[in-house]
Amino acid sequence: MHSLGNYAFAIGLFALGLGGWQLLAALAIGAVFLFLLLTLSGFMGEKTGVPFPVMSRISFGIYGAQIPALVRGGVAIAWFGVQTFLASLVLRVALIAVFPGLQPLDENSILGLSTLGWITFVALWIVQVIIVSYGMEMIRKYEAFAGPIILITFLALAIWMLAEAGFTISWQTEGAFTGAEMWGHIFGGAALWIAIYGTFVLNFCDFTRGATSKKAIVRGNFWGIPANMLLFGAIVVTLAGAQYAIDGRIIESPADIVAAIPHTALLVLASLALIVLTVAVNLMANFVAPTYALTNLFPKHLNFRRAALISAVIGLVILPWNLYNSPVVIVYFLGGLGALLGPLFGIIMVDALVTDAPELPGLDGRKMSKSYGNAIALGMTEDETAAAIRRARTDSDREIAYDPENRPGVAGLLATAALVQGRTPHEVAAEIGAAGSGALKRLTTEAVNEYLRPHRERRAALSSADAAAVLREGNARANAVADHTLDEVRAAMGMVY
Helix, strand or coil, rough: CCCCHHHHHHHHHHHCCCCHHHHHHHHHHHHHHHHHHHHHHHHHHHHHHCCHHHCCHHHHHHHHHHHHHHHHHHHHHHHHHHHHHHHHHHHHHHHHCCCHHHHHHHCCECEEEEEEHHHHHHHHHHHHHHHHHHHHHHHHHHHHHHHHHHHHHHCCCCCCHHCCCCCCCCCCCCCCHHHHHHHHHHHHHHHHHHHHHHHHHHCCCHHHCCCCCCCHHHHHHHHHHHHHHHHHHHHHHHHHHHHHHHHCCCCHHHHHHHHHCCCCHHHHHHHHHHHHHHHHHHHHHHHHHHHHHHHHHCCCCHHHHHHHHHHHHHHHHHHHHHCCCCHHHHHHHHHHHHHEEEEEEEEHHHHHCCCCCCCEEEECCCCCCCCCCCCCCCCCCCHHHHHHCCCCCCCCCCCCEEEEEHHHHHHHHHHHHHHHHHHHHHHHHHHCCHHHHHHHHHHHHHHHHHHHHHHHHHHHHEEEEEEEEHHHHHHHHHHHHHHHHHHHHHCCCCCCC
């Protein structure tokens, strides 16, 4: 949320005629919908444990899933370039303040960007490529480092601007909107604010795949969206309103405020902080999605690092500063983005959360995942299955009860036995009673082995040629379902030509 692009957009609403409280209302409306959408997207990741490109296969099939993944990835690449350009503007301000002799390098134009602009853009581009090349774990560490810097920096800028304005702000500019026109712009601003996060909503499940529970997602989203957006709105109103109160000038971005700081050392510190926060948002919201999309499209040829490099190169060669400098392009880009990504998210969300497909429980109470080491592989023998269930961690309480929150290991075994027997976990628990965890493990082992016995016999009887034929038949059926779904989507969006 606290990125240069978002601050520039929100400040732009003030410049267009929305007053302070009207701007806060637009952000509040957007926050409510974003909280709901991101929570639903987070639930998808928590339930399935897979990234967005894999998630979309539920709705669109193996090949059709490439379409939403590539749409989301393509938009993210463009936004990655724009955010990097905005960060480079701040870096240019800092460099010229420290080294005034660099000013002539900022007065020419090469493909729409000055020499200094190219230097700063490429430098920040390289920094982000290096961070991403170390994988998701490095991105998470960088996010944890950047978070406090973001908050402290913008609070400091807002307080400084407020002091410069004599602790008073202008709540609106001349010619502010009123009546129905005002409400139209409030809801329009809220809609565009949601559209900005449309790409992040789609692949938010990438970041919640390892969430401990749905409650954790709701709690994190509450502090990250409504609460954080309230603070964001207060800072925006303070920055824009204070500057207007000082000299009647309407600022276009936080970079304008940084440039006005009279002390060089403070200007440099503020610039570095703004750059750190923009890179953090860029990595999380605009770099991960296209990287996953490309690795999913070419799994035999691309790993995470190679796909990240390709995404970064595309973000450079499209010359994103030319896109950002055209208001018409930005408006149509955001409007088209929301119109396109909204239906995609709706289809995927309903298929992932509303369908009656059961969630496979793991042996430790979490969802079944190979990365957790809690899965029962279909290729296991009966003895290997029994050994895996015996290793499951339970507790010393002999009375067996289904309590996922306090007894996850016991709950996982009960859910597994119930699923393969067509019963509820509570029914299985009642049958075992006070017989203890040993009886639970024996019952679960027998139930799973009995359930998988026909599959194992069929698997043993099939030759490799038979297996290939079955896979081809399954792919054909899946593609038929996916083609039907895609036809419905095209018809709903008016894309049948």
